[in-house]
Amino acid sequence: MWLAALAGGAALPSVTSAKARPDITLRFSHVVAEETPKGLAASRFKVLVEQRSGGRIGVQVFPNAQLYGDHDEMQALQLGAVDLVAPSLSKFGRIGLPEFELFDLPFLFDDLSAVRRITLGPLGQKLLQGLPRQGLVGLGFFDNGFKQMSANRPLLEPRDFVNLRMRVQASRVIAAQMRALGARPVTLAFSETRQALATGVVDGTENPVSNFWTQHMHEVQSDLSLTEHGYLGYAVVTNQRFWQHLKTSDRALINQALQESLAFANQIADTQNDQALQALRQAGTTRIHTLTNGQRQRLRQAVQPVQQQLASRIGPSWMQDLKLALGHG
Numbered sequence: 001m002w003l004a005a006l007a008g009g010a011a012l013p014s015v016t017s018a019k020a021r022p023d024i025t026l027r028f029s030h031v032v033a034e035e036t037p038k039g040l041a042a043s044r045f046k047v048l049v050e051q052r053s054g055g056r057i058g059v060q061v062f063p064n065a066q067l068y069g070d071h072d073e074m075q076a077l078q079l080g081a082v083d084l085v086a087p088s089l090s091k092f093g094r095i096g097l098p099e100f101e102l103f104d105l106p107f108l109f110d111d112l113s114a115v116r117r118i119t120l121g122p123l124g125q126k127l128l129q130g131l132p133r134q135g136l137v138g139l140g141f142f143d144n145g146f147k148q149m150s151a152n153r154p155l156l157e158p159r160d161f162v163n164l165r166m167r168v169q170a171s172r173v174i175a176a177q178m179r180a181l182g183a184r185p186v187t188l189a190f191s192e193t194r195q196a197l198a199t200g201v202v203d204g205t206e207n208p209v210s211n212f213w214t215q216h217m218h219e220v221q222s223d224l225s226l227t228e229h230g231y232l233g234y235a236v237v238t239n240q241r242f243w244q245h246l247k248t249s250d251r252a253l254i255n256q257a258l259q260e261s262l263a264f265a266n267q268i269a270d271t272q273n274d275q276a277l278q279a280l281r282q283a284g285t286t287r288i289h290t291l292t293n294g295q296r297q298r299l300r301q302a303v304q305p306v307q308q309q310l311a312s313r314i315g316p317s318w319m320q321d322l323k324l325a326l327g328h329g
C-alpha cells in the first residue's frame with residue numbers, strides 16, 4: 001500500500017474506463033528491490049502509463065532480477081524479450097560503450113548538481129546517442145546516489161582494503177579503483193552479491209545504502225563505512241525496433257510518463273538512502289563509520305591514478321568533454 005502511494009498511484013485520478021486487456025504491454029525488467037529509487041520509479045511509470053492511456057497500454061514490472069539479471073538483461077532487451085531495462089551506468093562498458101564508465105571514476109562528483117551537469121547536459125545526450133550502435137535507444141538518466149563501502153571491518157584508510165576480495169559491477173574503472181586501494185576486485189551480478197558475501201566468496205562490496213539495506217547485506221556485513229567515494233546512477237533503455245514501431249502518440253505518452261518518473265526518482269533518491277541508513281542504524285546489525293576529512297582525503301589520493309590509467313578505456317575525447325563539463329580545467 002505504502003509502495004503504491006509512494007509510486008504516485010494515490011495522487012492520481014483513478015481510471016474509470018480502463019480496458020480489461022491492454023493493447024500493448026511493456027515489460028520493464030530490473031535487478032533491485034521495489035523500495036529503491038529504481039523500483040519506485042518503475043512503479044510510478046506503470047501507474048502513469050496505465051492511467052493516462054486508460055488501460056490501453058499496460059506495464060509489467062519485474063523487479064529483483066526475477067526475469068533477467070546483470071548477465072542477460074541487455075541481451076534480453078536486444079532480442080525483444082523485454083521492452084525496458086535500467087541498468088546502472090557501470091554496466092554499459094561490456095556492451096561496447098566503455099565511455100559510460102566515466103561515471104565510475106572515484107571522487108569525480110562533489111555532489112548531485114555536478115552529476116546533473118553531465119546527465120542533463122550535452123555530454124549526457126552524446127552518451128545516449130551511442131546506444132543505437134547496439135540496437136538500443138537511451139531515454140534518460142536517473143540517480144540512486146553515492147556509494148559506501150562495506151566489509152566485516154571498517155574501511156577508513158587505504159591499508160584497510162589490502163587483500164580484501166571486493167565485489168564489483170562489471171566496470172573496469174571500478175575494478176581499477178579497488179586495485180588502487182590494494183583490494184582484489186571480483187565481478188559478480190548484483191543478484192549474486194548477498195549470497196557471495198554470506199558464504200565468504202567475497203569479503204566486501206560498495207553500493208548506496210538503499211541497495212545495501214534492501215538486499216539484506218547488513219545481515220552479512222558487520223561494518224559500513226560512509227565513504228561516498230563514487231556515484232551510482234542509471235540509464236533507461238529500450239529496444240530501437242520496438243520504439244520505432246510504436247505509434248507517435250503512444251511513444252510521446254510513454255516518454256512523458258518516463259521523464260516524470262525519472263524526475264520523481266531523482267527527487268526521492270536521497271530520502272530513500274537516508275531512510276535506509278536510519279533503518280540500518282535501528283537494526284543494529286552493522287557498525288556505521290563516518291570518515292574524517294583526513295581519511296577521505298587519503299582514500300581520494302590512493303585512487304587518484306585511476307583517472308589517468310583508465311583515460312584510454314573511456315576515451316581521451318570523452319575525458320576532455322568531462323573535464324570541461326565539470327569545470328576541472
Ligand code: SIN
Nearest residue numbers: 031032088169190207
Ligand atoms: C543497481 O542498482 O541496479 C545494481 C547495482 C549493482 O550491481 O551494484
